[in-house]
Amino acid sequence: MTRGNPFRPSSSRRTLRAPRIGDRIFFVLTLIGALGVVAVLIAVVAALFHGAQPALQQYGFSPVFGRIWNPSDYVYGFVPFILGTLVTSTIALLISVPLSLGAAIFLTQHAPLWLREPVAQVIQLLAAIPSVVYGLWGLIIITPLMAADVNPALASYLGWTGLFGGPTNYGENLLTASIVLSIMTVPTITAFSRDAMEAVPRSQKEAAISLGATHWEVTRRSIVPYARSGIVAGIVLGLGRALGETMAVTMTIGNRNAIPTSLLSPAQSIPSLIATDYFEAITPNEIPALFEMALILLLITLAVNIGARAILARLALGSGVGAE
Amino acid sequence: MSARTRHATRRKLFSHAMTVLTGLAVVIVMIPLFWIIYECVLLGGSHLTLGYFTQGTPPPCSPIECKAGGGLQLMQGTFIVVGLASLYAVPVGIAGAIFAVEYGGQRAWARAFSFAADVLSGVPSIVVGMFIYVVIFYYDPQIVFSVTSGSLALGAIMLPIVMRATEEALRTVPHSVREAALALGMSRWKISLRIVLLSALPGVLTGVLLAVSRAVGEAAPLLLLDNTNLGFTGTNNPADTMALSIYLFAASPYKNWANLAWETALVLLIFVLVLSLTSRLLLNRWSRKWKA
Numbered sequence: 001m002t003r004g005n006p007f008r009p010s011s012s013r014r015t016l017r018a019p020r021i022g023d024r025i026f027f028v029l030t031l032i033g034a035l036g037v038v039a040v041l042i043a044v045v046a047a048l049f050h051g052a053q054p055a056l057q058q059y060g061f062s063p064v065f066g067r068i069w070n071p072s073d074y075v076y077g078f079v080p081f082i083l084g085t086l087v088t089s090t091i092a093l094l095i096s097v098p099l100s101l102g103a104a105i106f107l108t109q110h111a112p113l114w115l116r117e118p119v120a121q122v123i124q125l126l127a128a129i130p131s132v133v134y135g136l137w138g139l140i141i142i143t144p145l146m147a148a149d150v151n152p153a154l155a156s157y158l159g160w161t162g163l164f165g166g167p168t169n170y171g172e173n174l175l176t177a178s179i180v181l182s183i184m185t186v187p188t189i190t191a192f193s194r195d196a197m198e199a200v201p202r203s204q205k206e207a208a209i210s211l212g213a214t215h216w217e218v219t220r221r222s223i224v225p226y227a228r229s230g231i232v233a234g235i236v237l238g239l240g241r242a243l244g245e246t247m248a249v250t251m252t253i254g255n256r257n258a259i260p261t262s263l264l265s266p267a268q269s270i271p272s273l274i275a276t277d278y279f280e281a282i283t284p285n286e287i288p289a290l291f292e293m294a295l296i297l298l299l300i301t302l303a304v305n306i307g308a309r310a311i312l313a314r315l316a317l318g319s320g321v322g323a324e
Numbered sequence: 325m326s327a328r329t330r331h332a333t334r335r336k337l338f339s340h341a342m343t344v345l346t347g348l349a350v351v352i353v354m355i356p357l358f359w360i361i362y363e364c365v366l367l368g369g370s371h372l373t374l375g376y377f378t379q380g381t382p383p384p385c386s387p388i389e390c391k392a393g394g395g396l397q398l399m400q401g402t403f404i405v406v407g408l409a410s411l412y413a414v415p416v417g418i419a420g421a422i423f424a425v426e427y428g429g430q431r432a433w434a435r436a437f438s439f440a441a442d443v444l445s446g447v448p449s450i451v452v453g454m455f456i457y458v459v460i461f462y463y464d465p466q467i468v469f470s471v472t473s474g475s476l477a478l479g480a481i482m483l484p485i486v487m488r489a490t491e492e493a494l495r496t497v498p499h500s501v502r503e504a505a506l507a508l509g510m511s512r513w514k515i516s517l518r519i520v521l522l523s524a525l526p527g528v529l530t531g532v533l534l535a536v537s538r539a540v541g542e543a544a545p546l547l548l549l550d551n552t553n554l555g556f557t558g559t560n561n562p563a564d565t566m567a568l569s570i571y572l573f574a575a576s577p578y579k580n581w582a583n584l585a586w587e588t589a590l591v592l593l594i595f596v597l598v599l600s601l602t603s604r605l606l607l608n609r610w611s612r613k614w615k616a
Contacts (some may be wrong), residue, residue, distance in 0.1 A: 026513030027427065038440045038486055040480050043611045044614050046446055047458040102349025110343050111350075119350060121604060126357050128600035130541020133589045137360045139574055140367075141585075174602025190353070218503070244448025246544035247571060271450045275547055283378045290537035291454065305446030309439060 014172020017274050024245035048298055051291035058285060063292065069257045071282060076289040078270075078296070080259045084174065085269040085297070087260070088249060089242040091178035092185055097235055099182075100189035104231075105219055107190075108197040120194060126188035135251030138180040139172070143252065148169030165262040172254035175263045180248050185238035192237065197223055209320075229311050240301050246271035270297045343427055348370050361593065367588030371583045376591065380555060381564065384578040392580055397555040401563035404556055405546070406539045408475035409482055417486030418521070424487075425494040426516050436510075438491060445484035453479050455544030460549075471559045474550030478542055482535035489531020493524035496611070526610035533603040537596045543567035566592050 051054075051294065055063070066077020095154045103123060108115050151168035152174075158164050200223050208222035224231070254266020257274050268276075281287050375394045382393025420437060428434020456477040460468050467473060497520050505515045521528070546568045553572065556563035566588050573585035 001543040016510070020511050022514075023512045026516065027423075030419045030423035030427070030516075033416045033421075033435050033487075034423035034437045037417045037420050037483060038436060038442060040483065041444045041447075043459070044451065044455040044480075048451065049454040051454060051458050069344070103353050106343070106346035106350050110346060113462070119354075122357065123350075123353055123594040123599060124604075125597060126353075128537060128596050129357075130543070130567055130570075130596060131358060132541065132543040132567050133364070133593055135362065136574050136585060136589050137363055137571055141359075143362050144354075186353050214335050216339035219342075219580065219616050232506060240446045244446075244451065246448065246450040246547075250572060265450045270450060274450055275544065277549075277550055281592075283509045294451050294454050297448060301446055301448055301451075302443060305443050308446075313435070315438065 008172060027166055045298065045302075048291055048295040052288055052295045055285055055292045057127055057287035062175035062276075063289065063316075064296070071289075074283060074285065078284065078289075078293055080257060081268050081270045081293060082274050082296070083259060084253065084267040084272070086242055086261075087267075088175055088178045088181055088253065088269055089239055091175070091263070092181035092242045093235065093239060095179065095182035096185045096189060096238065100121045100186050101193055101231065102235075103186075103190050103222075103281060106116075106194035108194055109219055109223065111216065120190075124187050124189050127191075129150070130247075131138070131184065131245060132247040132251075134180055134184060134248040138176060138248060138252040142170035142176055142180065142245040146170070146176050150175075155237075155264065163263050166265050168264055170254055170264065170266050171268055172252055173264050174253065174267045175258055176269075177249045177253035177269070179264075180252050181242045181245055184245060185242050188238040188241055189231075189234045192234025193227065193231045196234070199230070199315075202227045229315055231317070233308045233311040240308065243304065244271060244297065244301050247273050250275045266292065270294070337394065342534040342599060362498040364586065364590040365594050367583075368586035368588075369543050372587045372590060376587055381569070381584070382580050383395055384576075385580050390580055393584065395569075395584065395591060396573050398564055398566045398569050398588060399591075401565040402540060402567070404559075404563060405471055405475045405550065405565055406478060406527065406536060408471065409478035409539050410532070410536060412476065412479035412563070413482035413486055413535065417483050417489050417531075417535075418528065420483075420487045421490035421494055422521065423514055424491055426512075440486035441487045441491075441562025444480075444485075445488070445528065448544075449477075449481055449542055450544040452547070453477050453548040456480065456545065458487060467560045469549060469551065469562045471556065471563050473563065474562070474565075475559075476545050477545035477549055478539040481542060481545070482539050485538060486528075486531050489534060490524070490528045494520060495530070497523050497525065526606050528562050530603040530607045530610075537603075538597075541567050541592060541596055546572065 012264040039181060055076070062078045064082070067079045068075050068077045079100065088097055108124045109119050147169055148171075151159065151164075151171070151173075153166040155168045158281055204222050208218045213221065222280065247270050250272040253269060253272050255268055255272060256266035257268050257273065257277075260299055272288050274294060275285070281290070371392065373392070373394075375392060376396075377394060377399070378393030379398060380393075380397040382391040385413075420441070424434045424437045428437070456473050457468060460470075460473040460476070500516055501519060501523070505519050506512070510519075543565075546565055550562045550565065550570075551568065552562035553564050553569070554562065568583050570588050570592070571589075573581040576582045576585070
């Protein structure tokens, strides 16, 4: 838009008549609304700093490297929970990224035209399911399946990797939480990848075809590289969602406050620790320690989201709010 | 067969295989959706009766009696908490969007507001709960666990969704419409409300529906702020809600409570899916209208 916006409040020097009083009130009211969003964002960070203050004063950031969490002995180590958060999110993405990219490729390159929009909308319904319903499904349906079939199978066939050692009888473990999380990140990654792949100019594709490329070579060498930024932004936003997910993880991870020894052992993530420990806290610095962990989680998710949004802003792909 | 044609055949075969694999990915991705719906219908639907909509949460099963009860109390709680949250989030979100679009346009600082909203929507919901906990604690420690603080948290979650959707909707209204009204001597605030906002209303409504469906299913902040199994007795007291009671009743040893979790999950799922589909249809029809 190159011409001036007629809605910009002009100073009375530039107009013949002073702006109407109604316009001034309206300007201030809408300004308050806009500032409200920024204020909430700043207040979230400030409130968490405030809640974490006692712990920050006493321990600084040393708990970040502490391997033991034992509040009754005043030992606050965050490693088990940071590890639990990172491992579940990473495995979730390892599962969901190939599936989401595959789905996005199929829906933009191969599927018959009439099928594309409906199927994409159905996949987006995954984003509408409340996380607590994912949790219920994970806890009641998936957990027994893991304990009875999946865990023993993984231990006997893939036990040599060292990832699936230890007892196999816990249905609620790192892997279960990761699987549930992976499903929850699919709609985000699929939506953004699809948008990015659809924005690839036709000429890009036609050039590859004219050089004799097969369908897959067109996708691999011409579509995906061109859509790379949008795909990365979608993956990063999916990561942001996985890192902060509370209910579904709390219900499936097993809630064990120690460093997990294998993917089949019960563990705890930062959000799930907060959810289970908040009202069980006994020692005075336990709640501030939880706040410090929440602060770390917040700073990580803020960095992740700002990164993804910066990529998207450069692409001008829109907010994706409607797409999620 | 020459080496070259063999190579070409292999490339083609590989391409076909990848097409099949990507198609398979679509199928795999949809399995959990239908699986979750199936389990909710199977385990929730088999117990769901009209009583769910007329009776409150039952006492836990005892050897003497075991009432099925219903989710009336939970629905009431959810309705009040989400209703209050919308009351906070919708006006603020719409006002913020109007400011960003009508006064900011394409300027960098106007984009900063949208950016802030996008970043806010990425804040984990449990962190929003802790934020409200701190704020309310300093306002009045008596009402930390209440409908008020629960609805404030849900409001903070809804706010960026409403604002971004409204913003996108306002941006689709052509500039010429505003200029025409301005030329007729209409005041700016009337143009913003009566012409721009009104023509963008379906888009705004979509955002509100989206935000409501997100808030209705949100349990994490309520776990910290509105955690109870009692019904609504005023905004300064906690009240139980659908999403949180699914969590609280999920692994309950009492059969009637475990059943209630699944019934509630089914009702919530239907509600959320209908809301999501309606908003999508609304948006599709509306955007087609503008394109025409």
